[in-house]
Amino acid sequence: MTTPNDSLDFYPTPDSLAFDMVFSLREVKSGFTTYPKPILEPSAGDGALARQVHALAFNVHHDHKTGEVDYYDKEKARSAELDCIELSSDFRAVLKKDGFRVVHDNFLTFRPTTKYAAIVMNPPFSAGAAHLLKALDVMQDGGKVRCLLNAETLRNPCTNERKELAARLEALHATVKYYPDAFKNARRAARVEVALVSVDIPDREPVSRIRLDLKNETAERLKENPEFAALVSSDPITAAIERYNAAAEGVRRIYEEYNGIKSLFSSAGAGKKENPVMAFTKSYNDAIRELRGMYWKQLFEMPQLFDAMTYEMQQDYQKRIKELEGYDFSAYNILTVREEISRNLLSSIDHEIIKLFDDWTNLHYNDEYSKNVHYYNGWCTNSAYKINRKVIFRCNAFDTYDGRFCPRYNATGHVAQIERVLHFLDTNGKPYNGDELRAVLDAAEKSGQTQKIQLHYFTATFYKKGTCHIEFTNTDVLKSFNLYAGQRKGWLPPTYGKKSYHDMAAADRRVVDSYEGEASYTDTLTRHLIPTQSTFLQLNA
Incomplete structure (x- = not known):
């Protein structure tokens, strides 16, 4: 069943304009052009814009001059990293018939679990502000948004919703390009000026609650012991031990959290073999051993030890990292290694000179x-x-x-x-x-x-x-x-x-x-x- 507003707001994106929207997503690295994936098209209609996504991002043939798609490959549509949303049941049926993956009906109620790299959209003109605000929320952790709006939505911020949109677009340094006659000769002609809004949201720095807790705990401990805090700030080896201890405690808490929630990641039922959707490939002890190895390797690259050893000794200790993974990265074990270096230095110097x-x-x-x-x-x-x-x-x-x-x-x-x-x-x-x-x-x-x-x-x-x-x-x-x-x-x-x-x-x-x-x-x-x-x-x- 179609919604009453379908006929009023259905304006399929003209091929040339759809081409511009998708082409603006391209990234050129080392001479190769790539497109971000996966992509969401949240107002898909009968698939005009979605086809253009396939034409460029997924290598379906198209005319570079007009942007018109030469032919459409349903098999590529089914396997491509493109999700579609459409409110109209009639259009959803058309999209599915053409091989598109329809993942929801109403974009404004959509709660994605997929992390999209880009959203390309031509939302209903009567609700353009609401749809673009929703898209910005979906992409708040980073990604690209390309949205076609009735130019009036931006030129006349007469509602609180439009004012909020204007403020957020300014904060995100969005760019706007106006097209006065884009729909003049379109499949559904209209004398309306449209605006292409382009927003590139930088990736948000990952936030770890465990790391924040560890940071606060470390700061509190150093605050209670000013002498040790001064030593951490002045001695790189003591600072490395402190970082290792925090990292090891972080690994312990991560495994504890995983073990507490891993039942949700398993498809096993009564009497069935466990088949985890997500699993740690290393045991806790293996992870700790590799962490130790990383810190021991870094220790031997520090000038305090690196410069104190002959070249032969430097090579020897790098080969012993696997052995040292069995020893905790502690002040006692580091002192033991330094004493060993001191004992062996005399013969190593003699050998190195000769x-x-x-x-x-x-x-x-x-x-x-x-x-x-x-x-x-x-x-x-x-x-x-x-x-x-x-x-x-x-x-x-x-x-x-x-x-x-x-x-x-x-x-x-x-x-x-x-x-x-x-x-x-x-x-x-x-x-x-x-x-x-x-x-x-x-x-x-x-x-x-x-x-x-x-x-x-x-x-x-x-x-x-x-x-x-x-x-x-x-x-x-x-x-x-x-x-x-x-x-x-x-x-x-x-x-x-x-x-x-x-x-x-x-x-x-x-x-x-x-x-x-x-x-x-x-x-x-x-x-x-x-x-x-x-x-x-x-x-x-």
């Missing part, structure tokens, strides 16, 4: 690397060598796709490894802080500087062929580096650094002469530039 020396002197990588090495006559061997002031090594600092200088993806870690080793040698094991290095390389990336970037101990120049050239500006730390490697490899005599040049045996002096000469050796002794493993013992303190 590994870096071997990498720089490995001539099999590239003939160009032969420039890194200076040979000398070692103690009881002829294969001794040390690193020159200029060093070349493999290091990719450029984006593979666009060739842009991006040191933070690879080069920053590589250069930090070098700087960390030199820092340990230079300061006898004082904690390293890589903030300055990261800041310098970030600034170089922003400015595009790739040549002669001044770092703490050397300048660095990066090339697109995948190499980095460094030139030492601190020759003392270079000497310490070479001496440490030379002593560990047995290329320097046992008396090196323990006797003055003239108190050495002739064979030992020949090694010193070949390595650096009397003047340099005397300077080395005078300024205590000879590092040994014993100088790092304080790291274990």
Whole structure:
């Protein structure tokens, strides 16, 4: 049965105007045009506007010039993400016959559970304000609205309803385009000016009652303990523990809520196997383990721990994340890990110094690397060598796709490894802080500087062929580096650094002469530039 007002308010949307309405929904990303889905058409009539939605959004053929649909595919209509509402029983029958999904009769009483991405509508002119207000309510969490109104509805806000609509459209920064003769040659002609209202409502930030409760509880606890609050604000690790505790409690409450309501999500009846509509794919304990793993991973990326470890240790702890998932992210367990790092640091530093020396002197990588090495006559061997002031090594600092200088993806870690080793040698094991290095390389990336970037101990120049050239500006730390490697490899005599040049045996002096000469050796002794493993013992303190 049709309503009495059907004949008065039934003005099918002209094809060209319907095309404009739907086309305005398009989104272009990376060269591809897409349309938001699902879409609601709440005043569908006999389907004129709904067909245009299919024509554009669901790839049914249409004439781009006139907007007229060439043909209509019922199977696509049935499977498409388009819901229709229509008050007239006659038109509902037509829509269903054509394959449209009709989900309700009266839009003003509609209570949707689907979250629509867009509403496209040509509501009855006599109730346009009420229908558009309803559409704005439906889309309050975000989405697009395209609505055709009698222009008089906007030009003459003579009722409280129209005034409310005008205020809300202004607050939402709606745009309005007027069409004076849009229905002049329409299927049902009318001399009426219409307005196309376009509203893009930004997605509302999700609100979690559990998170709000946790936030208030945390604030209250910190308020009661000012000293702990100060520690949270000043110490990133303590702050991370506090965040983890809140997150873990949030997970517990989510699972508690789910378990309390999950019976509503199940289709199981008496004697039937449970078939949940919605189910958590992880157990509570598995979720907590993954949460711990995420926080442990973040811990090892914090400068307080990251800079304190050698490159080898950083890699080792990243591999141990799965193991650490079994340990709570607590102050006690973090302290245990830090003590372990301290105990293992001495041997790891020694290994890292030698590994870096071997990498720089490995001539099999590239003939160009032969420039890194200076040979000398070692103690009881002829294969001794040390690193020159200029060093070349493999290091990719450029984006593979666009060739842009991006040191933070690879080069920053590589250069930090070098700087960390030199820092340990230079300061006898004082904690390293890589903030300055990261800041310098970030600034170089922003400015595009790739040549002669001044770092703490050397300048660095990066090339697109995948190499980095460094030139030492601190020759003392270079000497310490070479001496440490030379002593560990047995290329320097046992008396090196323990006797003055003239108190050495002739064979030992020949090694010193070949390595650096009397003047340099005397300077080395005078300024205590000879590092040994014993100088790092304080790291274990």
